[in-house]
Structures are given as structure tokens and as C-alpha cells.
Amino acid sequence: MSKGEETRAAILADALSQASVLGLDGLTIGGLATSLGMSKSGLYAHFGSKEDLQIQVLEEARARFVSEVMTPALRAPRGEPRVRAILDRWITWEKASYLPGGCPFVAAAAELDDQPGPVRDHLVSVQRDWMDALRTAARIAVEEGHFAPELDTRQWAFELWGLALSYHWFSRLLEQDDAEARLRAGFERLVGSARV
Amino acid sequence: MSKGEETRAAILADALSQASVLGLDGLTIGGLATSLGMSKSGLYAHFGSKEDLQIQVLEEARARFVSEVMTPALRAPRGEPRVRAILDRWITWEKASYLPGGCPFVAAAAELDDQPGPVRDHLVSVQRDWMDALRTAARIAVEEGHFAPELDTRQWAFELWGLALSYHWFSRLLEQDDAEARLRAGFERLVGSARV
DNA sequence: TGACGAAACGAACGGTCGTACTATTGTAGT
DNA sequence: ACTACAATAGTACGACCGTTCGTTTCGTCA
Numbered sequence: 001m002s003k004g005e006e007t008r009a010a011i012l013a014d015a016l017s018q019a020s021v022l023g024l025d026g027l028t029i030g031g032l033a034t035s036l037g038m039s040k041s042g043l044y045a046h047f048g049s050k051e052d053l054q055i056q057v058l059e060e061a062r063a064r065f066v067s068e069v070m071t072p073a074l075r076a077p078r079g080e081p082r083v084r085a086i087l088d089r090w091i092t093w094e095k096a097s098y099l100p101g102g103c104p105f106v107a108a109a110a111e112l113d114d115q116p117g118p119v120r121d122h123l124v125s126v127q128r129d130w131m132d133a134l135r136t137a138a139r140i141a142v143e144e145g146h147f148a149p150e151l152d153t154r155q156w157a158f159e160l161w162g163l164a165l166s167y168h169w170f171s172r173l174l175e176q177d178d179a180e181a182r183l184r185a186g187f188e189r190l191v192g193s194a195r196v
Numbered sequence: 197m198s199k200g201e202e203t204r205a206a207i208l209a210d211a212l213s214q215a216s217v218l219g220l221d222g223l224t225i226g227g228l229a230t231s232l233g234m235s236k237s238g239l240y241a242h243f244g245s246k247e248d249l250q251i252q253v254l255e256e257a258r259a260r261f262v263s264e265v266m267t268p269a270l271r272a273p274r275g276e277p278r279v280r281a282i283l284d285r286w287i288t289w290e291k292a293s294y295l296p297g298g299c300p301f302v303a304a305a306a307e308l309d310d311q312p313g314p315v316r317d318h319l320v321s322v323q324r325d326w327m328d329a330l331r332t333a334a335r336i337a338v339e340e341g342h343f344a345p346e347l348d349t350r351q352w353a354f355e356l357w358g359l360a361l362s363y364h365w366f367s368r369l370l371e372q373d374d375a376e377a378r379l380r381a382g383f384e385r386l387v388g389s390a391r392v
Numbered sequence: 393t394g395a396c397g398a399a400a401c402g403a404a405c406g407g408t409c410g411t412a413c414t415a416t417t418g419t420a421g422t
Numbered sequence: 423a424c425t426a427c428a429a430t431a432g433t434a435c436g437a438c439c440g441t442t443c444g445t446t447t448c449g450t451c452a
Contacts, residue, residue, distance in 0.1 A: 110306030166358030
């Protein structure tokens, strides 16, 4: 890895952490430069614009999400075990030390949902893939006979994601310690009703 | 209502609309002044600081939420009918014309969840009340015999709010038209499992 | 050793932010 | 009609924003 690539990776790592707390819009070139101990222009040279930086941060988040959540979960057996692995991995992801503000997609989504542009477009595409992945996991569980054949897998993904969002909300905003237990309890209810 | 109060109300109305799209942090004194056709300083004189303006906007949102969602729902019969009324009213609220970006609390929550200060404190207090209200509605349904006595009302509120958040996400970010139907389907499943 | 390209720097740009002042207008109450 | 005060306008400020530019440092290879 060349010097430039190293610096670039360091910038993106720091930017991702900051974005999970401040949001993509809360990122500033100057703030990042200070936090990394380099000049604004030196940092800026790695990105053509701030918008480009924001997209790169989303891309960095997506890459990490794949390697930390999706790929490991795919090693679990098809069906319900894999569904459980996804949930476990997602909770680990949300609590990762390099994401002090929790899942950056949750923060970015609320920020960008009504603000059109390339950054939003990129986020939407990432999130569509994520919803598809959840749905596919449920469909495989149907194929394996773990979930009922008549299960509405779209609805199932909608509700699972709702539990995850509620977890984020309760733990981050209301600071309730039982949020994870609530998420897991809801998950069990969701899995239970998918089985019959 | 004096002239000043009128102007103040007009400012807050506009600020609330903007905040539902841009977030509380996206509000700018200059932007509001332009949108209202008045000077920055004339507008600014109504508020001691931007932080004060943000809190006033939250207060305006809370007042409207009470009068548009809570109070009307309280007129419905105790128990399950009232629970249904809350959901219906909340959906109306989320789609209100003066909230072009949807529920401002959802936007503000993601924005402020990791940024301490008086604005966040105010939001947290409002949201705690809201969760209490949801929980109380469920508890009354238990008292009325509509929901099972052993129902965990905190868990119930956690899951209902998750459905609402997922609705916001699917409709605003992914722009899926069936989001409301998904929310209502999830609600029916939630009510159904609360009954037994 | 010398040349070259990548990487980072420092300074400066125009613009917008929140905020602080003073001046002017408008409106009630007498 | 005059006064007193609330409401708004005007202007200026310092700070920080994203961005541009010319220059300097430094590792790599001829």
C-alpha cells in the first residue's frame, strides 16, 4: 500500500467514525484535518469535492459492513441459523468501537431521506441491497423449511428492520440498557410467527 | 394575538416545516429570514440564540403533536380502539402537509442522539413522554381486557415504534408505496399477539 | 547523483454562518 | 395627537465553511 493509499485509508477511517456521530453533513474538511494532524489542503487533495468524500465514506462503510456482517453471516448454515447470525453480526456492527455513534447508515438515512443528490442515491442503493439481503435470508429459511412457505418475506424484512431501528433509537437516544434485550425478544417473536 | 406573537408563530411554523426536511441543524437564520421575507436581525430578535430557536421549534412540534395526535386519540374509547386511533393519527401526522419531511422527531433523533446539549435533552424528554403514552395506551387495553394481562407493555411499545420507524424509512428513503400497508400489517400482527 | 512525480503544505479566496450593535418604523394607550 | 415601547431593518463583526493555488518536501528510479 503506497503512502497515498495509506493516508487515504486513515482519512476514511476517521471520517467514518466522525460520520457515525455527526452525520455525513456534519463532516468538515477542517475538522478532519485537525483530527488527523494534517492540513486541510493535504487532506482535500485525496478527494475532488466534499460530496465525493461523503460518497467515499459511504463506500467505506459499505465495504466494512460486507466484511463484518454479511460475509461472516454467510458462513452460517442456510436458513434460520443464518438469519440469527445476521442479527448477531448486526448488533456487533452497531456497537463497533470504530462506530461511536452506531450504524452510520441509520444516521445518514434520516439526514438524507429528503435531500436529493448523488450522496442520497448512493445511500439508497446500499440500503436496497441490505433490505434484499434480509429478504433473501428469510426466503432461504423458507426453502429450508424453517419458515412457513406462505411467509411474506418483504413484510418480514420490514419488521425486522423496524426492530433494529427501534433498538438504535432506544439505546442511543433514550439510553436504555435493555434495548438489546428488547431487540432480541422482538426477534424471537418475529421468528416464532414466521415458523407457523 | 399581537403583531410580534403573530410573526413569531409564522417563524416557528416555517422553521418546523424546514426542520422536518433539513433537520434542526440544517435550519439557518438567514434561510428562514429569506423564506419569510424579512431581515435576519428582525427574525433573530424573537430568539436569544439559534439553540433557543431549535428548542422552540421542538416545543412547537410537541404542541402540535399533542393537539393533532394525542388529544384526538384520547377521545376514542379506552383500550384497543384508542390504540388504533393513535396509530391512525400518527400516520396522518407523519403525512401532514406542514411536515414535508415527515415526523420531525424522527429526523431530530437521528441527528441529536450522540450530540449532548440542551436541545438533545429537550428532545429526549419529549420522546420519553411519547413512549410512556404508547405504553399507557397498551396498559389501558390490558385493563379493559382487550390485551392479555401478561403483556409486556414496554416491549409492545418498543415494537410498535419500530414499525413506525421502519415505515418512515421505507416511505421516505426507499420511496416504497406499500410502506403504510406494511406498517398496518405489522400493527395487526402486534395487536393479534397482544390479545392472546 | 540527479530528475521526476506523488503527497502534503500554507496562504488566501469568496461565501455563509450566528451574533451584536444601532437606527428606524409601526402600533397602542392616553 | 403625542408618547412609549415593541417590532423590524440595517449594518458590521469574527469565525468557519469548501475550495483553489503555488510551493515545498520526499521517496523512487534512472
